[in-house]
Amino acid sequence: MGTTLPLQMTVNGQATDSQVQPRLLLVHYLRDVVGLTGTHIGCDTSNCGACTCLVDGESVKSCTVLAVQAAGAEVTTIEGMSDDDGTLHPLQEGFWAQHGLQCGYCTPGMIMAAADLIERHGPEPISDADVRKGLEGNLCRCTGYENIVKAVQAAAESMAGAPA
């Protein structure tokens, strides 16, 4: 396997510490080393966004980032979005309520990208066009995007109204 490097990062609030191949992709680190398989792989060319997670709060396509590039970072994956008691994040709730998913494969990436989009957009209502533009980096083959847009808008509204 050749040389390995020490790697430490925080994933969903938990410290991780491993020896990894320098070429190991972040998505494979999350899936195969940390064991969090909610982050998916759909294309290898950073077009589909199924592998999107948050690195230090910004959405990142983890199939085109080396794990070692995220050394020391705080990474959030879909598994880190709901509370320990099972309370869903408003985006998860929105996708469920609005039928924003069918096969579910793109969904974790969609939710992570939308989390970053809403964060950048701020508390004012987000338009249909802004959601569509903001999610251009995430492909879905099932939903025709209609209900994904509604889900993100519903979540944004819920998050804007929530106590800080």
Place this chain on the structure above:
Amino acid sequence: MSTISEAPAKHVGQSIRRKEDPRLITGRAQYVDDITVHGMLYMSIVRSTEAHANIVSIDSADALAMPGIKAVYTGEDLSDLLAPLPMAWAPPGVEVKVPERWPLARGKVCHVGDAVAMVVGEDKYGVVDAAHAVRVEYENLPVVVDVEEALQDKTIVHEALGTNKTHEWSMGGGDVDAAIAEADIVIERRIVNHRTAGASIEPRGVIAEFRGGDLTVWSSTQVPHLLRLFYAVQMGISEDHVRVIAPEVGGGFGSKLQVCAEETLAAWASRKLKRPIKWIETRSENLAVTHHGRDQVDYVRMAAKSDGTITAFHAKIIQDCGAYFGLLTPMIPELGAFVMTGCYKIANVKTDIVGVITNKYITDAIRGAGRPEMTHMIEVTIDQLAAELGMDPAEVRRKNFIPKDEFPYTTPYGITYDSGDYEKTFDRALEMLDLPALRAEQAELREQGILRGVGYSTYTEICGLAPSRAVGPKGFGLGIGLYESALVRVHPTGSVTVFTGASPHGQGHETGFAQIIADRLGVDPANVEVIHGDTATGPMGLGTYGSRSLAVGGVAAAHAAEKLALKCREIVAFNLEASVDDIEVGSGKFHLTGDPDQGMTLAEVAGCAYIDANAMPEGMELGLEQTLIYDPSNFVFPFGAHLCVVDVDAKTGKVEVKRWIAVDDCGPAINPMLINGQVHGGVAHGIGQALYEQIVYDDAGQLVTGTFMDYALPTASEVPSYELDRTETPSPSNSLGVKGIGEAGTIAATPAIVNAVIDALRHEGISYIDMPLTPLRVWQALQEARGDGDGPRDGEQGVELPDQGVSSAGSGPTKPEGGVA
């Protein structure tokens, strides 16, 4: 015996949230690549870089010397396989020449991506390195890529067949030639329905574990039972020792209705190496070697009277099968041919189909499978007819619709449409559009240089596959009947498990089926668990495709639950000392009619059936479960009208979809939310084909569109918000009255867009442009029509696409040399 009572509709018809979603939105779902089996090895495939070549040598020495590599196998190593990859269609009386296809090439490759060798090793990165280190020497052979050129047999792909033409098949009724001779007007057109990809976001993947004589396979498949059957045939393992599991499946769209080389390879290697083997497809592999769809050249003729009455419709279809056959390849146009006349009453019709082999990857069923192509043909041709007659395309459609009082209606193809009211869906769609306002906008915008157009598409599709006698070996020629199974099991505590032979991959069966069962057994859908995709748990099943799950599998589950409900009523009647006819199922209870307090819950009934035999009628079988196989009496025929509004930018050729109006009829709704979701996705799939997506090979047979950077799936910005409505015309063919909705949007969509773009451009003298309507093609058509320009300057327009199918004036077909005789 009392008859089965009709179930009260309580949960059916409601848009209840999906039971599947909690695991999917939290990252807890388990797709194939999320599964790890102890001791698992990884597989990578060495694929042909050439489109047509003899394999001179394969040198695996360097690969085998790499760390962690366990084995490299080639086609010769797999000589113990008992059968090549399957093709399941043998129509009586039609000769179909079937090219032999093995999981690893034997001596020769016939398309780019053909599997040449497999590498197995300990590390998922390591096997890819090793696959690159396998050296294959090729002796190149002439390549044939164009389907009409292939038909001339100057370059033959499979010498053993002696020709590229695999089969010819004709069907129809009436006298097309006589009707055309007598017609006031004849429209002729050459239509290219181009090659596309299914492009589920989860690529294919498989894990196979052969242990102690038993084979267990996890595969991202739509057909786990068919895969098990084939393992038995190909590897000589009896079915009772094979278990196939379709875990969470991340979309299929037909592309996973296949028995794949890699599924065999993983199982074979696991038996050989006594280790579990995992293979996960890359996106590049997915676009190269997961079957493609569409890809046919159609020559159509439509004859009519001057008042717009269509008297004949004829199509010659040249199907590009690719280099081999998949499971259903040569059957795809035939399936579409059954509905080639769409919603119209046409007395004289004929479909002539020819299947052709080329040096490209195989085509097979992709969402709609033959029906989008046929719907496209008739719907774009009818618009041209209207234009040449100077009539409103809406009026021509209305004039030819099969009237609602003529159902059930038997077409000249001998197919009986079950029910329909085409005018109603079409009128509703037009009402939502507000045509006068649209025409006014169109005129106004044209003054400002914006070309707006509206396009109509109506469809009826054949689905609910399928009545087994009609489609089986002695009927249409499929290798198996298309019945469906259900097992409904009430547990001693009163919770319910339903096993279905359907195998969903996003459609929402766990929710919809639970709604159906819940109403029949008087429980909440939350207490009904639907299990699918595991050959070890339920009876034989046929899988999910052809919009069949609800109309066949759902009806099977409903019937099984109704039989159980009758047994429950008999048990309750016995305990209440009442007549079974006086017991009905209500909310939470089987009770005396008119007295909901006098009754028993399902849990109490189950307690009798499993625990207290003395509470059961004398002689009644203990327990509470029912297995049932349902074989439908007919297909079902959903229908609808889709309208779209586009703006065309004359400067760039860019088409923007502004509005999408869809009025569909799939019978009574089980869960309207799920129906809408299917329509949304189906339409987006069709928009993708019409405007963006195309699998392109160059003249050497090299795949040009091998990643999502080149194969343009629509993003959220490229599709509109959809305006939907429904009508509900029940099917008389099944007790739920349901039809199907999974493919409807895709079937309806492409002609709506093409007709809208032509509506925007017709005043420029443009009558047709083949899909995909990329900016380049639309811009070129405009330049040609306006007579100003020689096409784009080098480097300005991005990827160069084949210049097929731009027809800027009139309707005559451009018939290249060597077209169908």
